[in-house]
Amino acid sequence: MPIRGVLFDIDDTLFDSGSEADSLLAYLRMRGLLDRFGGGAAAVRLWREVRERHYGRFLSGEISFASQQRERARDFLVRLGASAGAGLSDRECSAWFAGYQAHRHTTRTPFPDAESALKKLAPDFRLGVVSNSSVDHQRRKLDAIGLRSYFGDRLICSDQHGAAKPEASIFLAGCASLGLRPHETAYVGDDYETDAVGARRAGLHGFWLDRVNDGVAAAVDADIRVIQSLNELQAALAALDSESQPER
Numbered sequence: 001m002p003i004r005g006v007l008f009d010i011d012d013t014l015f016d017s018g019s020e021a022d023s024l025l026a027y028l029r030m031r032g033l034l035d036r037f038g039g040g041a042a043a044v045r046l047w048r049e050v051r052e053r054h055y056g057r058f059l060s061g062e063i064s065f066a067s068q069q070r071e072r073a074r075d076f077l078v079r080l081g082a083s084a085g086a087g088l089s090d091r092e093c094s095a096w097f098a099g100y101q102a103h104r105h106t107t108r109t110p111f112p113d114a115e116s117a118l119k120k121l122a123p124d125f126r127l128g129v130v131s132n133s134s135v136d137h138q139r140r141k142l143d144a145i146g147l148r149s150y151f152g153d154r155l156i157c158s159d160q161h162g163a164a165k166p167e168a169s170i171f172l173a174g175c176a177s178l179g180l181r182p183h184e185t186a187y188v189g190d191d192y193e194t195d196a197v198g199a200r201r202a203g204l205h206g207f208w209l210d211r212v213n214d215g216v217a218a219a220v221d222a223d224i225r226v227i228q229s230l231n232e233l234q235a236a237l238a239a240l241d242s243e244s245q246p247e248r
């Protein structure tokens with residue numbers, strides 16, 4: 001059975017979140033907060049640490065998408081020094097985050113290989129997205145980076161779906177949005193366990209986008225396909241199709 005659809009992760013797969021560091025540093029500089037850190041790298045490290053913690057709480061259903069944004073701001077500001085953040089109200093924390101996000105929106109970019117890959121695949125495959133995030137947030141992001149038209153409303157996000165990757169149900173919801181069965185569908189993402197292995201376990205074809213080439217060949221399951229750029233995807237899908245044809 002040939003592959004007829006491809007589902008994508010967004011962050012660090014289509015969308016280059018590397019620009020996050022630049023927008024954070026610009027925002028901290030503007031707010032006069034950058035000199036509280038030993039250097040830009042320390043600020044970025046702390047920001048990622050608090051994101052990990054509170055985004056995890058959102059993904060597990062403990063707090064809402066808006067709350068994780070507010071709590072990231074609060075935690076970050078508190079760690080700058082108790083006086084800077086401990087007494088901040090919810091409203092102040094949300095406003096701080098909104099200011100950061102406004103900076104972020106001006107620097108949003110897709111990876112250079114994203115649009116060319118989608119353009120090549122669009123005539124032959126149904127395309128969609130499965131993301132651990134809020135659907136409104138990701139819709140706006142795809143609009144901002146100019147890729148939304150490839151997916152239309154085939155956009156499944158964990159907040160709306162009620163479970164996050166690597167749970168099988170969210171991948172299956174993605175397949176359903178394409179009107180395809182799992183074995184007719186490929187999933188492409190940058191996180192080996194959450195994306196590629198999760199998709200494989202749900203019965204899809206798992207593709208790991210290893211942009212930084214940190215994969216150790218021995219550690220990758222034989223049934224996970226590895227690509228280093230989205231430019232390789234079309235050929236990798238064709239190769240997988242020809243392998244799965246029965247011997248004549």
Ligand SMILES: [Mg+2]
Pocket residue numbers: 009010011012013189190191
């Ligand atoms: Mg990702």
